[in-house]
Amino acid sequence: MKPRKRTCSIEFLVRATAMVVVLVVAPYAPETTHSAEVEPQVGPLGLPRPPLGVLTACPTSISVSLDNLISMKEFGALPDLTSVDVTPSFNCALQYAKANGLRAIYFPRGSYFFNTPPQSIDFPITIIGDGKGITGLIRNYAASSASNGLLTFLSGSSNSSVRDLGIVADKGTSHGSAISIVASENTALGYFLFSNLYLSAWSGGNWDDTVHIDGTARTTSTVGSEPIGVRDLDFQNCSVFGAARGAMWLDGVVGFNFIGGGIIQAGGVDGTSGKVYISPSFNGTSGLPSYYININTTYVAGILMQASVHGHFSAYFPFPITTTSYDIDNIVIGHVESGGVGPGVQPNWLQSKYIDPAQ
Numbered sequence: 001m002k003p004r005k006r007t008c009s010i011e012f013l014v015r016a017t018a019m020v021v022v023l024v025v026a027p028y029a030p031e032t033t034h035s036a037e038v039e040p041q042v043g044p045l046g047l048p049r050p051p052l053g054v055l056t057a058c059p060t061s062i063s064v065s066l067d068n069l070i071s072m073k074e075f076g077a078l079p080d081l082t083s084v085d086v087t088p089s090f091n092c093a094l095q096y097a098k099a100n101g102l103r104a105i106y107f108p109r110g111s112y113f114f115n116t117p118p119q120s121i122d123f124p125i126t127i128i129g130d131g132k133g134i135t136g137l138i139r140n141y142a143a144s145s146a147s148n149g150l151l152t153f154l155s156g157s158s159n160s161s162v163r164d165l166g167i168v169a170d171k172g173t174s175h176g177s178a179i180s181i182v183a184s185e186n187t188a189l190g191y192f193l194f195s196n197l198y199l200s201a202w203s204g205g206n207w208d209d210t211v212h213i214d215g216t217a218r219t220t221s222t223v224g225s226e227p228i229g230v231r232d233l234d235f236q237n238c239s240v241f242g243a244a245r246g247a248m249w250l251d252g253v254v255g256f257n258f259i260g261g262g263i264i265q266a267g268g269v270d271g272t273s274g275k276v277y278i279s280p281s282f283n284g285t286s287g288l289p290s291y292y293i294n295i296n297t298t299y300v301a302g303i304l305m306q307a308s309v310h311g312h313f314s315a316y317f318p319f320p321i322t323t324t325s326y327d328i329d330n331i332v333i334g335h336v337e338s339g340g341v342g343p344g345v346q347p348n349w350l351q352s353k354y355i356d357p358a359q
Contacts, residue, residue, distance in 0.1 A: 059075060068101075071105075072107050077093075080110050080111050082115075082170075086113060087115065098123045118151075124158060127162045127165070130165075132196050132198040141173060146245070149178060151180070152180045153179075154184070155183070163196050167179065171202045177243075178211065185218060198239050200239070208243060218288070238258070245277075246276065251277070255291070263315075265319070278308040282326060290307060300316075304321075308323075311329075323348045324349070329351045335358045
């Protein structure tokens with residue numbers, strides 16, 4: 001007896017092929033539209049989740065991943081709609097993570113609009129997206145001052161991190177900062193990691209400072225030493241664009257590393273808004289110097305050194321670097337444009353050196 005030949009219809013092959021294509025492609029399709037009717041109303045562990053975009057009260061029991069990560073979807077966060085305020089969902093996620101000792105909050109792909117100021121962060125947490133060109137946190141309100149960040153880290157938040165997302169000021173919004181870290185009088189902050197971030201503003205929007213780090217409130221210290229306000233911060237592969245005042249404000253900071261990415265004046269005013277400000281409030285009797293500032297990147301739109309000690313700066317500088325006699329033991333490597341006024345690096349610093357590869 002001859003073995004029976006197994007046949008397969010053309011229709012079945014087409015359907016099978018289509019299924020394979022869908023399974024491969026679908027996870028990478030951009031999430032441009034969302035609907036509570038098509039989103040599952042339970043989390044990955046079968047616990048109910050609130051409808052997306054609707055949050056009347058913080059959930060008390062949600063799905064948590066095995067590595068102690070919670071998704072903003074579990075709190076009803078709905079991306080890509082300016083009319084939907086994600087702030088209540090984010091506040092609930094922060095409260096839940098703090099109360100349950102969780103390590104991370106995850107924002108899936110999409111743009112999340114914060115139409116009201118979120119609460120400050122006072123415990124260690126990691127905030128994660130799907131990529132700095134894929135997940136965006138959009139500030140859609142006017143802040144009161146540079147110390148009011150979209151993400152504001154206060155006493156208790158040491159060892160936090162933010163990675164793989166963008167933070168952008170929406171058009172028509174102003175003041176505040178994308179990221180703010182502020183020490184208190186009695187408590188230093190430290191050990192922060194920021195990686196793969198895009199920090200900027202859409203046309204018509206702005207920050208006071210894109211990144212605002214202030215340790216000057218710290219006045220207590222061990223006997224015989226200066227107080228340390230904010231210490232040990234790492235920025236890796238971050239693109240920081242200019243604001244109304246400066247791209248980065250570092251005041252009373254000890255141990256700061258900015259590696260890769262760039263610090264750029266786009267989004268603000270050339271020659272001012274892209275600058276890095278180092279201890280601008282120090283005057284010799286009040287304020288705190290900043291120590292061990294290390295910036296190694298491709299582009300820095302100028303530096304205003306007021307009190308930088310043991311600093312190292314390597315980049316192309318299209319705008320001048322200003323210095324004072326409170327700047328001690330610094331080295332600048334890279335070409336610094338003069339801006340048509342005097343030398344590119346003002347020679348007011350002490351025990352410091354400027355190395356220009358073009359000379």
